[in-house]
Amino acid sequence: xxxxxxxxxxxxxxxxxxxxxxxxxxxxxxxxxxxxxxxxxxxxxxxxxxxxxxxxxxxxxxxxxxxxxxxxxxxxxxxxxxxxxxxxxxxxxxxxxxxxxxxxxxxxxxxxxxxxxxxxxxxxxxxxxxxxxxxxxxxxxxxxxxxxxxxxxxxxxxxxxxxxxxxxxxxxxxxxxxxxxxxxxxxxxxxxxxxxxxxxxxxxxxxxxxxxxxxxxxxxxxxxxxxxxxxxxxxxxxxxxxxxxxxxxxxxxxxxxxxxxxxxxxxxxxxxxxxxxxxxxxxxxxxxxxxxxxxxxxxxxxxxxxxxxxxxxxxxxxxxxxxxxxxxxxxxxxxxxxxxxxxxxxxxxxxxxxxxxxxxxxxxxxxxxxxxxxxxxxxxxxxxxxxxxxxxxxxxxxxxxxxxxxxxxxxxxxxxxxxxxxxxxxxxxxxxxxxxxxxxxxxxxxxxxxxxxxxxxxxxxxxxxxxxxxxxxxxxxxxxxxxx
Amino acid sequence: xxxxxxxxxxxxxxxxxxxxxxxxxxxxxxxxxxxxxxxxxxxxxxxxxxxxxxxxxxxxxxxxxxxxxxxxxxxxxxxxxxxxxxxxxxxxxxxxxxxxxxxxxxxxxxxxxxxxxxxxxxxxxxxxxxxxxxxxxxxxxxxxxxxxxxxxxxxxxxxxxxxxxxxxxxxxxxxxxxxxxxxxxxxxxxxxxxxxxxxxxxxxxxxxxxxxxxxxxxxxxxxxxxxxxxxxxxxxxxxxxxxxxxxxxxxxxxxxxxxxxxxxxxxxxxxxxxxxxxxxxxxxxxxxxxxxxxxxxxxxxxxxxxxxxxxxxxxxxxxxxxxxxxxxxxxxxxxxxxxxxxxxxxxxxxxxxxxxxxxxxxxxxxxxxxxxxxxxxxxxxxxxx
Numbered sequence: 001x002x003x004x005x006x007x008x009x010x011x012x013x014x015x016x017x018x019x020x021x022x023x024x025x026x027x028x029x030x031x032x033x034x035x036x037x038x039x040x041x042x043x044x045x046x047x048x049x050x051x052x053x054x055x056x057x058x059x060x061x062x063x064x065x066x067x068x069x070x071x072x073x074x075x076x077x078x079x080x081x082x083x084x085x086x087x088x089x090x091x092x093x094x095x096x097x098x099x100x101x102x103x104x105x106x107x108x109x110x111x112x113x114x115x116x117x118x119x120x121x122x123x124x125x126x127x128x129x130x131x132x133x134x135x136x137x138x139x140x141x142x143x144x145x146x147x148x149x150x151x152x153x154x155x156x157x158x159x160x161x162x163x164x165x166x167x168x169x170x171x172x173x174x175x176x177x178x179x180x181x182x183x184x185x186x187x188x189x190x191x192x193x194x195x196x197x198x199x200x201x202x203x204x205x206x207x208x209x210x211x212x213x214x215x216x217x218x219x220x221x222x223x224x225x226x227x228x229x230x231x232x233x234x235x236x237x238x239x240x241x242x243x244x245x246x247x248x249x250x251x252x253x254x255x256x257x258x259x260x261x262x263x264x265x266x267x268x269x270x271x272x273x274x275x276x277x278x279x280x281x282x283x284x285x286x287x288x289x290x291x292x293x294x295x296x297x298x299x300x301x302x303x304x305x306x307x308x309x310x311x312x313x314x315x316x317x318x319x320x321x322x323x324x325x326x327x328x329x330x331x332x333x334x335x336x337x338x339x340x341x342x343x344x345x346x347x348x349x350x351x352x353x354x355x356x357x358x359x360x361x362x363x364x365x366x367x368x369x370x371x372x373x374x375x376x377x378x379x380x381x382x383x384x385x386x387x388x389x390x391x392x393x394x395x396x397x398x399x400x401x402x403x404x405x406x407x408x409x410x411x412x413x414x415x416x417x418x419x420x421x422x423x424x425x426x427x428x429x430x431x432x433x434x435x436x437x438x439x440x441x442x443x444x445x446x447x448x449x450x451x452x453x454x455x456x457x458x459x460x461x462x463x464x465x466x467x468x469x470x471x472x473x474x475x476x477x478x479x480x481x482x483x484x
Numbered sequence: 485x486x487x488x489x490x491x492x493x494x495x496x497x498x499x500x501x502x503x504x505x506x507x508x509x510x511x512x513x514x515x516x517x518x519x520x521x522x523x524x525x526x527x528x529x530x531x532x533x534x535x536x537x538x539x540x541x542x543x544x545x546x547x548x549x550x551x552x553x554x555x556x557x558x559x560x561x562x563x564x565x566x567x568x569x570x571x572x573x574x575x576x577x578x579x580x581x582x583x584x585x586x587x588x589x590x591x592x593x594x595x596x597x598x599x600x601x602x603x604x605x606x607x608x609x610x611x612x613x614x615x616x617x618x619x620x621x622x623x624x625x626x627x628x629x630x631x632x633x634x635x636x637x638x639x640x641x642x643x644x645x646x647x648x649x650x651x652x653x654x655x656x657x658x659x660x661x662x663x664x665x666x667x668x669x670x671x672x673x674x675x676x677x678x679x680x681x682x683x684x685x686x687x688x689x690x691x692x693x694x695x696x697x698x699x700x701x702x703x704x705x706x707x708x709x710x711x712x713x714x715x716x717x718x719x720x721x722x723x724x725x726x727x728x729x730x731x732x733x734x735x736x737x738x739x740x741x742x743x744x745x746x747x748x749x750x751x752x753x754x755x756x757x758x759x760x761x762x763x764x765x766x767x768x769x770x771x772x773x774x775x776x777x778x779x780x781x782x783x784x785x786x787x788x789x790x791x792x793x794x795x796x797x798x799x800x801x802x803x804x805x806x807x808x809x810x811x812x813x814x815x816x817x818x819x820x821x822x823x824x825x826x827x828x829x830x831x832x833x834x835x836x837x838x839x840x841x842x843x844x845x846x847x848x849x850x851x852x853x854x855x856x857x858x859x860x861x862x863x864x865x866x867x868x869x
Contacts, residue, residue, distance in 0.1 A: 003599070003706070003773070003776065004597060004706050005702070005703060005706045005707070005708065006703075007703050009703075009708065010698060010699045010700070010701075010702040010703045010708060011699040011703075012699060038751075040747075040751055060699075061740075064695075064697050064699050064700060064741070065744060067697040067698075067699065068695075068696035068697040068741075068744050068745075068747075068748050069747075074698070077698070077712070078712060079698075079711070079712045079715055079716070082716075082719075083715070083752050086719070086752075087751065087752070341750075341798070342750075342751075342754070342798070343751065343754070472790070472793075475794075475797075476793050476794065476797040477797075479750070479794060479797035479798050480797045480799075482798075483797075483798060483799040
């Protein structure tokens, strides 16, 4: 046999390894989760974990795996730190772009009266709650100062189609301005679709505008949550979805659901409703602690644990749909899968660090006030102006982005330094939500031991990791979701 | 299987035959039937004797100076490129025009000493191989599409390699090149820059990676520090926008780490253009080391499937080479490539009844007795995914 270099010569020497930045979590009784700087993970037994930490491990196979996952290294190794740096740079490379999402609240008016509405909706007749063209012009000028090569304009309300003439003007004006900028533009209308008509469809077709709507599930559930005169919100929405699919193509409309207490036992029904409509992305979303939702009797009406049971039921159902050959995506899991199984950060504004406020999104309210996030605007409707960064009439781009009201929550909530976040094994998958913690705990950080944000997201992270560990099909599915 | 070298007998040829590399073309309108002629591009070298007639059958007559080819070389045909020894007694086929894969050996020297190397390294000076390669490239027919450049480790001779690549760029810019290298030399960024600066439009480096960490990789390639250099090399190539293929030879030591290696690639080298998972060729060092490297492919299907599906799920182009379909997990059929070089592939008698023989790569004729025990004819065309 021609072996010149023996196996021992290249392996990790006994007690001779160094720990790389590593975080851990007691996952279940017989396993500890280890994550490295960028979220690559490994499950080990509690005994293995202690032996690796105290230098007594002599399991060469385990040491090799830890070395492969950049959790330990042999003294003198240069490559692990370099590869970790490459991966971390990849993850953060979009940060200098900043602010890709610009939300225009073109009106507060709405003809729905949803139980969980986060906005101070106004009745349909009162035009003083519409955005003016002058306000929109100034907001556009600010948006185009963003260094991001991709700008997404999202129209919200209220029901933005109630101010369709301004919406049209903004889309065309943005495209006109963009002739001098050459950015990649995208437009989305967040609408309940009740007011959809031929003119609007034609406009969306000609101008390549995407539709995002709300669909809470089957008719009875949806109409219970989303009230409007005639109790026909579901019928209107479903008809609208079909019209958009027919006219503009199946990929041009997506839907979001909000989970109320009445939804909790109906995960499968909700998903089936989406599947029957040919909607392949289901976003299982909890209710937000803002706006009218807080005033619902008993708050959201359910706690994190009940919501997690609902989420896991839905997730398992979606995995099984895929197993049966029907490609369906749970959107929140897909966002997290990207963080877990790739080096990319999807830049989802509610789950990224530094937080997505301001850096990921700016909100231009109908009256010209500028907010760091949609939730920040909702707090303002409740007379809390913490996240108001300025007004389009008076504030420059620099004043908005360098406002202490933005920088302070960003700095305080940054997960690589925030108390309990920086040592959390799930940090690479998570994000900072200073608005949520301000609303629920009174400061930008909150106490992680009691934070519903933490419990909910850690529950989801564990649900995904457990399935990826125990079910090869789910693992490959999550990997695929992670590459989208 | 076809033979790439054999004996020849010169007839009516005086003195040494120069040059050494010839392209085969049809004989002129002299009615010699099946006879073929070799034509050098440089008429001046042997005066007006710039043609040597080839007689594929030893008995056939030729009109002038001729080379009678041994029986095994009767396949030599138009647009092949051959090397004739100065005394005319040996002929090597350097380019087989009808083959899908043609590779030029550039050196037998190597700074790795892989346990299963199919081309065991030698230390003797063989830089003439680069010069020969240049002459082959000069003679390539315009129909030539793909050329492999292999070793040994071609990058050990940096100047000669860069010179050859520049020659390819200038002489046959349409050619698709595939360079096999252990990648270590590319860890020198200035060398990577020289390589990229050649400016070839269609070249890919195939680099072997056997493990997700240095301990095992360095053992398999029998060279301390190789893993760090190889991965650095891959990163440098990526930085310079140069296409890279990773080649993983599936053998006894790599099987247990295949899933971990797949994850390592997906997380650390996701930019590679493709990953080739290659069955072991039982030749060269793999024979004396067979106890160290051989494993029946039937015994590693779970690991191979795990790694392949993980890589594919991560969006990485993944191909399985050198595996017979009857041994391969059916989920992996869509990834299987008919890859065994024409001159070394073969089918067994039991393959005659197989319904997927036509889409199967067959077995290495170099496999000797080490074939999977699971080889069997497949009786029905099964659904491919």
